[in-house]
Amino acid sequence: xxxxxxxxxSAFAFGARTIRADTALYPSSAASGLHCATxxxxxxxxxxxxxxxxxxxxxxxxxxxxxxxxxVQSFLLPMVRDPALAxxxxxxxxxxxxxxxxxxxxxxxxxxxxxxxxANAARDALRRRKLxxxxxxxxxxxxxxxPTDHGLRxxxxxxxxxxxxxxxxxxxxxxxxxxxxVQVAEAVGITETAARIRAHRGxxxxxxxxxxxxxxx
Amino acid sequence: MKLDALLxxxxxxASKPSEAMRAAVLAELDVAKVCSWRADVVRVVASSWLxxxxxxxxxxxxxxxxxxxxxxxxPNILGLMGxxxxxxxVAIAPRQRGRVSxxxxxxxxxxxxxxxxxxxxxxxxxxxxxxxxxxxxxxAGPLAFGMSLLRHSAVSAPRAALLGLAVGTxxxxxxxxxxDQGWSHVAIFxxxxxxxxxxxxxxxxxxxxxxxxxx
Numbered sequence: 001x002x003x004x005x006x007x008x009x010s011a012f013a014f015g016a017r018t019i020r021a022d023t024a025l026y027p028s029s030a031a032s033g034l035h036c037a038t039x040x041x042x043x044x045x046x047x048x049x050x051x052x053x054x055x056x057x058x059x060x061x062x063x064x065x066x067x068x069x070x071x072v073q074s075f076l077l078p079m080v081r082d083p084a085l086a087x088x089x090x091x092x093x094x095x096x097x098x099x100x101x102x103x104x105x106x107x108x109x110x111x112x113x114x115x116x117x118x119a120n121a122a123r124d125a126l127r128r129r130k131l132x133x134x135x136x137x138x139x140x141x142x143x144x145x146x147p148t149d150h151g152l153r154x155x156x157x158x159x160x161x162x163x164x165x166x167x168x169x170x171x172x173x174x175x176x177x178x179x180x181x182v183q184v185a186e187a188v189g190i191t192e193t194a195a196r197i198r199a200h201r202g203x204x205x206x207x208x209x210x211x212x213x214x215x216x217x
Numbered sequence: 218m219k220l221d222a223l224l225x226x227x228x229x230x231a232s233k234p235s236e237a238m239r240a241a242v243l244a245e246l247d248v249a250k251v252c253s254w255r256a257d258v259v260r261v262v263a264s265s266w267l268x269x270x271x272x273x274x275x276x277x278x279x280x281x282x283x284x285x286x287x288x289x290x291x292p293n294i295l296g297l298m299g300x301x302x303x304x305x306x307v308a309i310a311p312r313q314r315g316r317v318s319x320x321x322x323x324x325x326x327x328x329x330x331x332x333x334x335x336x337x338x339x340x341x342x343x344x345x346x347x348x349x350x351x352x353x354x355x356x357a358g359p360l361a362f363g364m365s366l367l368r369h370s371a372v373s374a375p376r377a378a379l380l381g382l383a384v385g386t387x388x389x390x391x392x393x394x395x396x397d398q399g400w401s402h403v404a405i406f407x408x409x410x411x412x413x414x415x416x417x418x419x420x421x422x423x424x425x426x427x428x429x430x431x432x
Contacts, residue, residue, distance in 0.1 A: 058246045065242060069234040090234055092430060094242040099249045100370060100431030103311040113432070120371040120430035156224070175224040189314050189432070207220060 046110035116187040159209040167202030252369035304383035352388030352410035359384035381418030
């Protein structure tokens with residue numbers, strides 16, 4: 001069990017899909033109301049949406065979720081290399097946003113803040129499952145593979161798993177998610193210089209791991 | 218091979234989050250209580266201060282200490298209460314990562330100061346470890362309470378250690394109130410217990426299941 005709600009039961013469990021029993025009963029009228037409201041918020045920035053959400057506007061959060069959830073999941077997938085776990089952690093990330101919206105500082109960029117939460121969740125999950133040491137044992141079948149990429153993506157994902165978590169998260173945040181080094185440093189809790197060094201080391205290692213692809217080109 | 222292009226391509230290859238997950242997260246809006254970090258800071262500080270005031274009141278009422286003794290130790294006691302508040306704030310408030318190390322350093326200086334501030338050196342009939350035990354016992358409640366509140370955000374060992382130092386001030390204040398032994402006793406049996414509380418908090422933090430991963 002990774003996460004508990006106020007009533008003390010598990011909101012989700014590792015390896016299982018992330019649906020809590022009572023969520024299936026979420027009122028459809030309320031859900032459609034949220035959909036209507038979210039349409040009117042398309043022009044607002046993430047920061048404006050977050051401020052509205054902190055002021056109690058639930059529809060703003062729905063819009064924010066629709067905008068950011070895909071990016072969060074795409075950050076988590078190479079981090080944990082397990083689609084089910086990545087989805088669990090994406091849910092954990094947004095549950096954290098809901099529960100801890102009080103900790104958001106108005107005016108700060110929302111995406112780096114949300115990715116910080118996701119990185120914390122991933123680190124916690126990896127630590128708990130000791131995935132770091134057991135990556136080799138992860139089933140190949142759980143990795144997304146696209147038949148059109150001729151195995152490149154799969155090899156890249158495998159190479160990413162060879163990196164230490166500290167380098168992997170910096171490489172993914174900077175290169176995949178497009179965060180600046182200042183934002184990466186803030187998200188990971190290190191200095192900008194340390195973020196640059198980790199990214200450089202990770203990149204060098206990735207290049208060496210994928211050198212055979214370059215040679216075959 | 219263009220590694221940059223390949224890495225950027227990872228982002229576009231993400232699968233869309235499921236509708237079930239969306240519904241689950243939106244449902245949380247109706248049931249989740251917002252964890253106010255300001256209220257958490259106040260709760261932790263209040264738990265420490267009230268405990269200290271209660272103990273002082275009991276010792277005064279029971280005649281174990283005098284008002285003049287209390288007044289003589291007041292600067293140390295007030296300083297420790299101030300540290301409890303400051304450490305609790307830095308441990309719980311968001312965006313304090315850089316200040317945690319600084320606060321831990323201040324804690325170390327405070328411990329040294331507490332040792333050097335002890336002027337008296339009376340011999341007690343009680344074994345010296347009783348002071349350590351009292352220190353640990355007094356801090357146990359606020360520590361458990363504080364650790365439960367720490368679950369409201371991403372837990373880290375340094376923050377937990379700082380919270381341990383914050384609640385450990387209760388035992389240090391008890392030592393100021395009720396212990397008249399010399400500086401070496403303070404260094405070993407009081408400061409030692411204070412450090413143990415911080416270490417226990419850091420170790421326990423690794424086992425905590427958080428309610429939120431927010432920084």
